Amino acid sequence: MTHLPFLSKEQKMVSIGIVSFQLDAHGWLVKKAIEDRRRVRCHLVAADTIASHGGITWSHDGSLANRIRDAESRVFEPASLDVMWFRRMTNHQVIPEEIIDPKTVDFIRTECMGSLKGFLLSEFRGTWISHPDATLTAGNSLVQLRAAKAAGFRVPRTLVSQVPEDIRRFAKELDHQVIVKDVHGTSELATATTVLKPELLEQDEVMSLCPAIYQELIPGQRHLRVLALGDRVISALLEAEELDWRYKDRFPIREHALDSLTEKRIAAVLRILGLRMGVFDFKLADDGEPAWLEVNPQGQFLWVESEGGVRLLDPFVDFLVEEAKASHQAGQGAEALRREAAVAC
Numbered sequence: 001m002t003h004l005p006f007l008s009k010e011q012k013m014v015s016i017g018i019v020s021f022q023l024d025a026h027g028w029l030v031k032k033a034i035e036d037r038r039r040v041r042c043h044l045v046a047a048d049t050i051a052s053h054g055g056i057t058w059s060h061d062g063s064l065a066n067r068i069r070d071a072e073s074r075v076f077e078p079a080s081l082d083v084m085w086f087r088r089m090t091n092h093q094v095i096p097e098e099i100i101d102p103k104t105v106d107f108i109r110t111e112c113m114g115s116l117k118g119f120l121l122s123e124f125r126g127t128w129i130s131h132p133d134a135t136l137t138a139g140n141s142l143v144q145l146r147a148a149k150a151a152g153f154r155v156p157r158t159l160v161s162q163v164p165e166d167i168r169r170f171a172k173e174l175d176h177q178v179i180v181k182d183v184h185g186t187s188e189l190a191t192a193t194t195v196l197k198p199e200l201l202e203q204d205e206v207m208s209l210c211p212a213i214y215q216e217l218i219p220g221q222r223h224l225r226v227l228a229l230g231d232r233v234i235s236a237l238l239e240a241e242e243l244d245w246r247y248k249d250r251f252p253i254r255e256h257a258l259d260s261l262t263e264k265r266i267a268a269v270l271r272i273l274g275l276r277m278g279v280f281d282f283k284l285a286d287d288g289e290p291a292w293l294e295v296n297p298q299g300q301f302l303w304v305e306s307e308g309g310v311r312l313l314d315p316f317v318d319f320l321v322e323e324a325k326a327s328h329q330a331g332q333g334a335e336a337l338r339r340e341a342a343v344a345c
Contacts, residue, residue: 014324015041015080019120020087022046022071022094026302027087033317040321043081046071050112051093058119066123068116078124082324082331085129087298089117090187127276127327129320134274135297141183141213144273144295151268152261153292154285156216164204170214171196177217179243193244218291222284224256227301227312228266229277229319233258236310237284253308262290269295276323 016034020027027044034042045068050056055069067077078084093109117132130138137143142160149155159170160183171178180200181193196214200206223238223245237256238245245251258266270278279299282290305312 014082014321014328015043016320016324017078017081017084017124018042018044018087019047019084019089020044021048021090021092024088026300027085029302029313030085030317030320033313034320037314038317038321040324043070043074043076044072045116047088047113047116048090048092049094050116051095051108054112054116056115056119058115058123066119068119078120081124082126082327083129083320084120084124084126085320086132086135089113089132126331127323129277129323130275130297138273138275138278138295138297139184141294144269145292147269147272148292148295150272151265153265153269154289155292156218158216159214160211161214162208162211164201164207167207167214168201171201174216179215179217181213181215183211183213192246195243218283218285220284220286224258224280224282224284224290225301225304226258226266226280226282227277227304227316228270228280229316230270230323231267232315232319233263233266234310234312234315236304236308238308250307253304253310255308255310258290273297277319 018027018031031042031044034040045054049071053069053073055067055075057064057068058066065077066079067075069075091109091113093105093112095105095108099105099108121132128134138147145155145158157170157174159166161167161170176196176198178196179193180196182191185191195217221239221241223240224235225238226233226235235256235258236253238251238253240251266278266280269280270276273295275295275297278295278297279301280295281293283293285291301312301316304310
């Protein structure tokens with residue numbers, strides 16, 4: 001259990017929650033930095049251990065304290081938190097090895113996730129980073145492409161289809177300079193963005209199995225990964241010849257200043273999608289304009305600091321703590337108004 005001695009009055013009042021999974025390095029690194037550097041109380045809820053030691057108790061009438069056990073076995077009430085970083089929600093559960101029946105396993109997983117989400121949505125009253133519903137919706141490629149277009153970004157010509165005739169027509173219109181990637185993806189299968197190969201266009205049975213994203217190829221090897229925290233953005237330039245640089249071990253990374261228009265467009269996308277943060281990917285076209293690729297509402301970003309020296313951990317921790325302070329003050333103001341109204345009655 002983590003002990004935080006010598007906390008100021010303000011630090012004792014402000015508290016932060018993180019929803020993630022047990023082995024999420026991002027979640028634990030941020031939690032440690034919050035407690036070590038800012039001396040603020042932080043609880044990490046491991047969503048994949050609810051079946052083993054989640055400790056959820058909830059009652060609609062308040063007859064029992066609505067509480068949960070965090071990953072360090074500390075019991076707390078979500079209503080006491082000011083900010084909840086909705087980092088990851090996984091359907092996986094750590095279940096006793098003797099339980100092997102697939103239907104039973106599926107039942108446990110579904111019940112744990114449904115209970116955890118409902119518990120947090122009904123009890124947490126502070127600021128979400130970001131709200132679970134907005135996070136889920138914003139992760140849809142079609143939804144975010146519309147948002148990027150509305151915000152004024154250059155969006156590569158895109159087709160989402162499983163109709164072979166439409167896919168072949170689209171590829172022909174772009175002189176076969178087309179990439180293909182998944183619409184949503186799954187943790188069970190790693191897939192890479194690739195150039196559309198002519199042989200795939202001849203396989204109707206493969207193309208028709210499920211929709212995929214077919215998109216105009218943006219040439220070049222300069223990529224941007226941008227961490228947006230409210231109105232603040234921190235951008236890193238990555239140089240890689242590979243189309244999908246995620247599968248390359250090493251490549252040059254350095255901080256990159258964005259122009260004010262691009263920053264405003266990023267902030268607009270966050271507003272449209274109802275997000276408080278996002279990890280954006282762009283590709284710099286030959287004329288230097290960022291071409292939209294995607295936004296991950298809760299993408300990986302700390303590796304950019306470890307690999308390229310671009311400071312991200314401290315700014316992110318500062319962002320969470322400042323959001324928590326603002327939420328706490330807003331809550332105090334609302335409580336004061338309720339007390340005044342009660343006295344007036």
